[in-house]
Every structure is written in structure tokens, then in C-alpha cells.
Amino acid sequence: MKINKKGSQLTPVLHLGAGACAGIIAMSATYPMDMVRGKITVQTEKSPYQYRGMFHALTTVLREEGPRALYKGSIVGLNFVVYESLKDWLVKSKPSGLVQDSELCVTTRLACGAAPGTVGQTVAYPL
Template identity: 75%
Template structure:
């Protein structure tokens, strides 16, 4: 999922570093990197999930929508009053499952690609200090963000749809026509997948992938590079891959 793609990525990287301190005696293979990044992402995502759910509803309402949330606090209190506390975590399961390929692959692909370029000295991209330039690291981050985003995107689509489920004005808000229509209902993640594919086709799972990638992929790349540059400025020796 750039909300807060840059800030969330920084949180995930910091959490991942803490985990890696406990693994410093072991070699960080791509599998270990995947696990560390995924665990960090799940913690960060779970802590901020209610705000993401509210953001989704605020985003889709229009001037013609029957329901008009006046802001974050009004949306939170309205959802709690009308749908209960559990509604703030609708779509949490596909989000957790999606974190594993999304955040995990971001870390694994970025670190593995960067290490491969340094060790192989491919394409002459390694400088005299055996380091990669900013442009090359940005490219590694963009490649990592592209892979993670593409693999995890169907789960993000399902998460958004589940966040709308149970909202009595959801259908009208989604279409923006102000007409009364059947309320969107899903009996869990699997049911949401099944109904989406059956009624709209497999391609529906990738609706909005391109504009979302334009937002997310650069933010992931910039987050990785900024993180390492700040560490260099502060004189911190530990790398993300250490």
C-alpha cells in the first residue's frame, strides 16, 4: 500500500533493523530478509490500520454521496457508532497477507539486487569505494517496489472493497451517482475474491495498478536511498543488509 509510503517504509526499516540485531550471528539470506521485512511491515500496518480504513472512505465520497464525513474524527466516531469497533479493521487479513510479498519483497529484492551488483561489479556501476551511486540505488529501489507492488496488489484491491462492506451508502459512494443501490457485502476475504472475479473478471484485481505504481514505486526507491544517505551523514556503520 504513498500513504504514507515514505513514513511507513521508514518505520518498517527501523523495526526490521531491531530484528536483525538478534540475527547478527546468522547470514541474512533473502529468506531471512523476507521474514524480517514482513514482520516489521505487519506491526507498522496493524498500528495504523484504522486510519487507513477511514482514509479509504473519505477518499471515495463525493458531493453526490448520501454519506458525508466531515473529517477524520467525524468518520472515526461515525464508523464506531454505526458499525462497531471491529469495522475499523475490515480488510485487515488480506492486508496482513499482502504485507509479506509487498514489504518482504521490497527488502529482499533491494538488498539482493544491490549486493549482486557490488559483488559482480556488473555494468561498471560500482565506484572506487565499492559502493553504488545514488542513481543506481534508486533503480534498485524502484525495481524492488515494482516487484512487491505487482505481487501484492490484488490483496490491496480486496482490502479496499472489504473496507466498504457493511457501509450502507457504500454502493452510492463508489459510483457517485447518489442513487440507492444494494449494499456491498462480503463474507470474508475468499468471498470477496470470488465475487470480484466472477462479476468483473480477473483483471478487476489489478484495477488502478498503474497510477498506484506511479505513486508507490518512486516513494519506495526514495525511502531506501534516503535512509542510507542519512545513515552515511550520521556516521552510522550498520547497513540495511548487515
């Protein structure tokens, strides 16, 4: 367990929450630029827009599609964050029957895969 500045230990749930929050913040900051880079990479002569660079692509997307367009598809990153955080927490806390020899059983892995999908759809639905 990690020790914070006050000398107390972080519980597994707090550790999971902190990791998930860090992942969400990092993804929120970097995903728009990654999406714009992807648009520039796949453009062809027949593409509806011909981007001249990152800034031009970013301003065009914002003007034509709005700010929500910068985060469409980012839910995949959130799914990975939730899945990995949940899996790591389960392996470290070792609840009875769910972890065998530092590996999650098949049903637990399936549940870990279903949870991010549920969280992702809940977060993305308003978008």
C-alpha cells in the same frame, strides 16, 4: 546477512519473519486512517454519512460499524507483505531450481502468489 547486537547473524527465516512482522505492525497502525481517508474522499451528497473530518469519520465508523470495520480490506496489504518477503527470501537463499539468474521461475512466482492468499484468508476469516 544482517548482524544483530550480540554479533550473531540472522538466518533467512528470521529475517523473513522480522520483515513480515514489521509489515504487519505498520499496516495495522496505518490502515484504519487510510480507510477513513478513503471514505471521506469518495463521499458524495447522496452518501449515507457526511463526514466533517478524520476524527468524525473515525468515530462514526467505530460507533456504527464497530472496530473490525477499520480493518476490513486490510488483508490486501498483508498479501503484499507476505508475497514480497517470500520472494526476497527465495531470491537471496537461491534454493536449487527455483531461482534462475536472480529471477524466480514462473511456477515459483505462482506459488509465492498463492501463499499470501492462503495466509490472508486464514487471518481474515475470523473477521
